[in-house]
Amino acid sequence: NAGVTQTPKFQVLKTGQSMTLQCAQDMNHEYMSWYRQDPGMGLRLIHYSVGAGITDQGEVPNGYNVSRSTTEDFPLRLLSAAPSQTSVYFCASSYSTGQPQHFGDGTRLSIL
Amino acid sequence: EDQVTQSPEALRLQEGESSSLNCSYTVSGLRGLFWYRQDPGKGPEFLFTLYSAGEEKEKERLKATLTKKESFLHITAPKPEDSATYLCAVQDNYGQNFVFGPGTRLSVLP
Numbered sequence: 001n002a003g004v005t006q007t008p009k010f011q012v013l014k015t016g017q018s019m020t021l022q023c024a025q026d027m028n029h030e031y032m033s034w035y036r037q038d039p040g041m042g043l044r045l046i047h048y049s050v051g052a053g054i055t056d057q058g059e060v061p062n063g064y065n066v067s068r069s070t071t072e073d074f075p076l077r078l079l080s081a082a083p084s085q086t087s088v089y090f091c092a093s094s095y096s097t098g099q100p101q102h103f104g105d106g107t108r109l110s111i112l
Numbered sequence: 113e114d115q116v117t118q119s120p121e122a123l124r125l126q127e128g129e130s131s132s133l134n135c136s137y138t139v140s141g142l143r144g145l146f147w148y149r150q151d152p153g154k155g156p157e158f159l160f161t162l163y164s165a166g167e168e169k170e171k172e173r174l175k176a177t178l179t180k181k182e183s184f185l186h187i188t189a190p191k192p193e194d195s196a197t198y199l200c201a202v203q204d205n206y207g208q209n210f211v212f213g214p215g216t217r218l219s220v221l222p
Binding site for chain 1: 116148156
């Protein structure tokens, strides 16, 4: 049972480049979310989805795009990378809202 | 706006020295309060969910309690392997958001 799988684990980008962070879960969870974690600021919600075809914005959505075409996958797209987006990104999933989330091990992203 | 604060920011204990971590929250109707443990380079690992004031949950050396304004994570006779960052999060009844606190970094020295 793989749980929540994030790829890549590390990535370095140049300002202005775009990329997609991948997230997949094999637990048939309806709720999926993306967070960024910065020193001293805790985890901040970027986008979330309550099921396939349904997404919504979290606390810090600017510069990021998501889609949810299947229950299993929830990719996060950086449209035009900026140094302020240097962070550790975590994907999480849960059976439904109000249930504890299971996290992946993160993608460490540096924007030069 | 939902808010979560945690104290202390960092805590150093000797092995066997019991203590408590605090999570204070402001939320418009609590759906659930969650405790997680995070090891360096890893994602948060779920520990407990508390849903209503007065509720308590235990797991090995950890015990979580909940009031209407705060939650405590009590650590009894900690061991070095309990060293980690402990995160608290809340979800309210009106939205789908989880709001996390900044965490408490716990170090247990042998």
